[in-house]
Amino acid sequence: MHEIRNKESLAPGIHLFEVVAPEIARHRQAGQFVILRVHEEGERIPITIAGADAVAGTITLIVQEAGMTTRILCAKRAGDHLPDVCGPLGEPTHIEDFGHCVCLAGGVGVAEIYPVVLALRQAGNEVSAIIGARSHDMVILEKEMRHAVHQLHITTDDGSYGLHGLVTNPLQAMLARGEIIDRVFCIGPVPMMRAVAELTRPFKIPTLVSLNPIMVDGTGMCGGCRVTIGDQIKFACVDGPDFDAHQVDFEELVRRQQMYRSEEKAALQQWQEKSCHPAALVN
Numbered sequence: 001m002h003e004i005r006n007k008e009s010l011a012p013g014i015h016l017f018e019v020v021a022p023e024i025a026r027h028r029q030a031g032q033f034v035i036l037r038v039h040e041e042g043e044r045i046p047i048t049i050a051g052a053d054a055v056a057g058t059i060t061l062i063v064q065e066a067g068m069t070t071r072i073l074c075a076k077r078a079g080d081h082l083p084d085v086c087g088p089l090g091e092p093t094h095i096e097d098f099g100h101c102v103c104l105a106g107g108v109g110v111a112e113i114y115p116v117v118l119a120l121r122q123a124g125n126e127v128s129a130i131i132g133a134r135s136h137d138m139v140i141l142e143k144e145m146r147h148a149v150h151q152l153h154i155t156t157d158d159g160s161y162g163l164h165g166l167v168t169n170p171l172q173a174m175l176a177r178g179e180i181i182d183r184v185f186c187i188g189p190v191p192m193m194r195a196v197a198e199l200t201r202p203f204k205i206p207t208l209v210s211l212n213p214i215m216v217d218g219t220g221m222c223g224g225c226r227v228t229i230g231d232q233i234k235f236a237c238v239d240g241p242d243f244d245a246h247q248v249d250f251e252e253l254v255r256r257q258q259m260y261r262s263e264e265k266a267a268l269q270q271w272q273e274k275s276c277h278p279a280a281l282v283n
């Protein structure tokens with residue numbers, strides 16, 4: 001059992017949890033994730049380790065309500081427990097002193113890129129970040145990112161904060177100005193990662209994306225997270241989740257992500273119809 005030590009709301013439908021998991025807190029590295037269940041009969045879902053306090057023995061998870069399981073999770077409170085939290089999983093992000101790195105993230109992806117930004121800074125890189133959200137109230141970790149990077153651009157889809165537009169706009173402007181960019185890291189929705197890949201491809205800038213296929217076991221056994229990278233089949237849970245953006249078959253990724261849409265919709269509907277208030281499922 002893993003106690004939720006602390007919970008905070010970061011934005012509508014996005015919550016931060018500090019969860020007791022001392023071993024994971026000690027060993028995790030940037031880019032890794034956990035697979036957890038919210039109750040004994042629950043499905044397994046992957047969540048990135050956004051931070052850790054090895055002394056307190058806690059890990060930080062930042063979760064956006066997407067469907068049934070994340071809603072049950074987000075209804076939990078400090079003092080509640082998660083039956084199992086497995087990790088750290090996945091290959092850590094490859095970090096070294098590359099020079100000037102640009103890190104892009106959208107939505108809850110900001111929580112996922114934050115540990116990568118910190119690790120890049122620690123390795124001596126100059127880091128520019130571009131973070132995007134639907135609107136001002138959905139921008140998360142702005143203060144932390146501002147503190148961590150040399151240059152921060154914020155974009156919103158509706159123009160309510162920062163630059164009006166997509167995260168790709170400031171990147172496009174940097175490329176057009178001829179800024180030297182040694183490496184790009186990107187975490188977010190598939191269309192965003194794909195657009196970033198297409199922007200950097202002509203410039204041959206090494207670009208890493210963190211892929212988010214459906215994961216079940218997280219140990220390379222079930223095949224759920226299969227992705228195609230160039231002419232190779234990879235399992236994102238053990239070979240990734242980071243891959244060369246210029247080699248990713250994004251079409252296949254989108255297809256596979258949507259494979260269980262009708263079941264996911266039905267599960268959410270059934271759960272809502274049963275008036276199964278989240279509080280009833282806590283512990």
Ligand code: FAD
Binds near residue numbers: 033044048063065
């Ligand atoms: P559902 O209604 O079941 O599904 C909604 C959509 O989420 C699906 O269409 C599918 O595309 C995706 N999804 C569903 N089940 C899974 C699954 N088992 N594995 C992966 N994707 C799934 N979300 C966060 O909010 N914060 C994070 O830090 C975070 N980190 C992630 C790290 C990795 C490596 C991956 C692969 C995903 C991460 N996600 C993160 C996404 C998160 O796992 C999904 O939003 C969650 O599983 C949805 O579950 P659900 O039951 O609430 O929604």
Ligand code: FES
Binds near residue numbers: 219223224226237
């Ligand atoms: Fe099963 Fe990756 S989640 S092989």
Ligand code: MG
Binds near residue numbers: 043069264
């Ligand atoms: Mg689900």
